[in-house]
Amino acid sequence: MTNRKVGIYCMSSKQHLPSNVTWYKAPKFNSEKSLIHPGGRFVVRKKQITENAILILNDLWIEDQGVYFCKIDDVFGPGTDVRVTRPVDETKVLYRSQMKDALIILQGMLLALIIAAFGFRKKTLSEKEESIYEEPEDDHIYEGLAIETCEDGDLYEEISAYAQPEGAEAPWE
Structure with a gap:
């Protein structure tokens, strides 16, 4: 000592x-x-x-x-x-030991909280992805558009983006 x-x-x-x-x-x-x-x-x-x-x-x-x-x-x-050591104060040693134990418990609780938060986030994201990619009930993609065909027999058809048959209304109007 x-x-x-x-x-x-x-x-x-x-x-x-x-x-x-x-x-x-x-x-x-x-x-x-x-x-x-x-x-x-x-x-x-x-x-x-x-x-x-x-x-x-x-x-x-x-x-x-x-x-x-x-x-x-x-x-x-x-x-x-x-070998030379310093004298030990038992009360200080016990206090430090208890503080370390408390910090370890706190770290464990924070880690569990973070893991639970990531699990909850992943679950809600997967539910959102399922709702985003559901098949639509009715297919309205080409409804209201008129397709013009070429009269000279070409292999390609031109789709005019704004062409509508006379008297037809688009469902979104």
Whole structure:
């Protein structure tokens, strides 16, 4: 947790021999390591005859997260992964969770409403299409028009758009 203290120990198989430890930090396990200079929030301590065997991180920050390596006699240790989290306020977490649940329910209801609206629209459009394309009861297309034929025997007939036989009235008048 942030604002806490963490101690990391560096152990060697040759603990009976005097040695000096240097500390390194990397953002990830296989990434480039950078040397840690003791001082400020980073404190090193001696353990038995090994200098700097303990690294103490005071007042942890989120930025302190990473993998810490100790190096004894040009040999790196396996590394210690340090993860830093902020303290959790349960009331805020529950409030956010309930708000997310409410938004998910609202989105579901809106989606159902949109689907229903499209279904209703499609139904009314199909009913309109059926009523538009109904067959007429009486065929009045040529009623009231006179067809003039050619007297010289041509294959084509000319239909005069406004020609009416004498005394005939169109049904729409």
